[in-house]
Amino acid sequence: AQRVTQPEKLLSVFKGAPVELKCNYSYSGSPELFWYVQYSRQRLQLLLRHISRESIKGFTADLNKGETSFHLKKPFAQEEDSAMYYCALTTIKAAGNKLTFGGGTRVLVKP
Amino acid sequence: EAGVAQSPRYKIIEKRQSVAFWCNPISGHATLYWYQQILGQGPKLLIQFQNNGVVDDSQLPKDRFSAERLKGVDSTLKIQPAKLEDSAVYLCASSLDASWRFDTGELFFGEGSRLTVL
Numbered sequence: 001a002q003r004v005t006q007p008e009k010l011l012s013v014f015k016g017a018p019v020e021l022k023c024n025y026s027y028s029g030s031p032e033l034f035w036y037v038q039y040s041r042q043r044l045q046l047l048l049r050h051i052s053r054e055s056i057k058g059f060t061a062d063l064n065k066g067e068t069s070f071h072l073k074k075p076f077a078q079e080e081d082s083a084m085y086y087c088a089l090t091t092i093k094a095a096g097n098k099l100t101f102g103g104g105t106r107v108l109v110k111p
Numbered sequence: 112e113a114g115v116a117q118s119p120r121y122k123i124i125e126k127r128q129s130v131a132f133w134c135n136p137i138s139g140h141a142t143l144y145w146y147q148q149i150l151g152q153g154p155k156l157l158i159q160f161q162n163n164g165v166v167d168d169s170q171l172p173k174d175r176f177s178a179e180r181l182k183g184v185d186s187t188l189k190i191q192p193a194k195l196e197d198s199a200v201y202l203c204a205s206s207l208d209a210s211w212r213f214d215t216g217e218l219f220f221g222e223g224s225r226l227t228v229l
């Protein structure tokens with residue numbers, strides 16, 4: 001069975017400082033990894049996915065299969081980055097796009 | 112484009128009562144999901160539909176929870192009888208077509224229905 005772990009419940013950083021959200025997963029096959037974000041009073045939405053290898057809103061995430069990690073990074077945090085972030089994993093297409101979520105990390109960017 | 116619609120947004124009931132939540136996915140989305148999110152935790156999948164068929168309901172407490180997606184569009188999630196531990200936000204999500212190998216895998220979520228069981 002797959003599992004996603006986000007060890008930090010809360011990350012508090014100052015504006016302009018780097019921020020890194022940790023995500024570790026356990027799955028024996030080849031997973032697809034995502035980061036979802038929920039801003040205050042908004043619905044959960046996709047931030048980025050590892051297969052796209054893109055930067056969204058300054059965030060990047062690299063899949064490290066050796067360490068089974070998919071950490072989310074941003075070199076200079078902004079106040080508008082304050083939100084809940086969820087790492088999520090899905091498996092082979094045949095099983096559908098069922099997402100397994102981590103417990104989430106709340107990011108607070110202070111001015 | 113209209114997003115995933117859910118109702119009611121909030122519901123307070125007493126234990127042993129019943130409750131139903133409704134979801135209307137994005138038009139054209141074949142796959143629909145119900146997630147349960149307990150306070151302080153990540154969303155947990157309850158059931159996944161592909162059109163009007165169930166793909167995965169392994170984590171649905173079938174003694175009290177039921178869900179249906181008649182005609183492959185709208186869906187209803189019912190809890191009967193409710194327990195205190197059912198207090199949570201119930202999220203509905205949809206995706207284009209999880210059985211299609213070129214599906215991007217992106218899920219689109221509704222605003223959720225917050226249930227409080229007293």
